[in-house]
Amino acid sequence: MANTVRVRVPGTSANCGAGFDALGLACTIYNDLKLTLTKEENLTIVIRGEGAENIPTDERNIVWRSVRYLLEKARADKDYRGARIEMDNRVPLSRGLGSSATAIVGGLKAANVLLGNRFKRHELLEFATDIEGHPDNVAPAIYGGFTVSTLSRHHVDTLSFLPKLKLRLVVAVPDFPLSTRAARQVLPEKVTVKDAVYNVSRASMLVASLLRGDVHRIRGAFGDALHQPYRAKLIPGMFDVFRAARKAGALGASLSGAGPCLIAYLLEKDEAHEAVGEAMQREFLAHEVNAQILQLGLDTKGAHVLHS
Numbered sequence: 001m002a003n004t005v006r007v008r009v010p011g012t013s014a015n016c017g018a019g020f021d022a023l024g025l026a027c028t029i030y031n032d033l034k035l036t037l038t039k040e041e042n043l044t045i046v047i048r049g050e051g052a053e054n055i056p057t058d059e060r061n062i063v064w065r066s067v068r069y070l071l072e073k074a075r076a077d078k079d080y081r082g083a084r085i086e087m088d089n090r091v092p093l094s095r096g097l098g099s100s101a102t103a104i105v106g107g108l109k110a111a112n113v114l115l116g117n118r119f120k121r122h123e124l125l126e127f128a129t130d131i132e133g134h135p136d137n138v139a140p141a142i143y144g145g146f147t148v149s150t151l152s153r154h155h156v157d158t159l160s161f162l163p164k165l166k167l168r169l170v171v172a173v174p175d176f177p178l179s180t181r182a183a184r185q186v187l188p189e190k191v192t193v194k195d196a197v198y199n200v201s202r203a204s205m206l207v208a209s210l211l212r213g214d215v216h217r218i219r220g221a222f223g224d225a226l227h228q229p230y231r232a233k234l235i236p237g238m239f240d241v242f243r244a245a246r247k248a249g250a251l252g253a254s255l256s257g258a259g260p261c262l263i264a265y266l267l268e269k270d271e272a273h274e275a276v277g278e279a280m281q282r283e284f285l286a287h288e289v290n291a292q293i294l295q296l297g298l299d300t301k302g303a304h305v306l307h308s
Contacts, residue, residue: 066107164213237287
């Protein structure tokens with residue numbers, strides 16, 4: 001049995017507007033992970049790219065913790081006590097593009113492959129959700145495409161699908177991080193029935209529009225009343241950037257995960273993607289925020305092994 005494997009995991013965008021903690025998508029920006037399991041109790045972690053100066057290289061490292069989690073589930077933690085981990089990161093850290101999910105899924109996927117794929121993808125989803133706390137980022141990182149997830153106690157269920165609308169994703173990445181914990185602290189403990197219905201209807205319309213390929217109806221499906229209005233105070237100019245993106249030609253725009261990245265949705269064939277990116281960047285700058293623009297597509301594979 002091989003003791004080294006390389007895997008690739010896509011970045012993700014959760015919520016997709018109204019689908020708070022339920023909807024997610026995988027996008028074409030990736031973190032690569034090379035894992036070698038050892039019988040000796042030693043740990044070497046090499047990190048290149050995004051977050052290299054901030055990510056722990058000891059037992060606190062989330063990749064290693066995820067590897068250990070799977071080894072313990074497989075009762076192989078006594079067989080493999082150490083590892084060499086090489087991380088090549090392209091997903092920005094603490095920006096709302098699922099950097100922690102890529103680490104968790106990468107560690108679980110790589111360790112599972114080295115153990116002969118003892119666990120199925122759904123079991124990896126259960127493990128990843130247990131580690132992350134919610135499935136909206138880890139699900140698309142595992143399955144690719146769009147995902148709809150439900151969580152009942154400790155049981156998670158996910159449906160993945162590819163939309164009839166071929167999309168381009170224009171992402172504005174502000175030059176400051178925002179922790180998920182901080183973004184959750186500003187949310188209210190209770191919401192009104194009116195706001196709940198607002199979100200249920202729009203999340204449902206978003207999924208239906210994607211599956212039907214309905215360009216007209218999807219334009220009104222990105223609104224949200226449960227998290228974006230409260231998180232706007234943490235991201236200068238957020239709603240102005242949304243408006244600028246739509247005015248430049250986007251179908252809609254939303255906060256990516258907990259932020260601070262903002263994501264605009266366009267048809268793949270639409271030539272306005274450059275204009276939309278420039279408009280978002282310009283509006284952020286008007287609020288004294290520098291932002292990098294990423295032009296991405298929808299990943300359709302999810303986490304997978306990289307073969308030489």
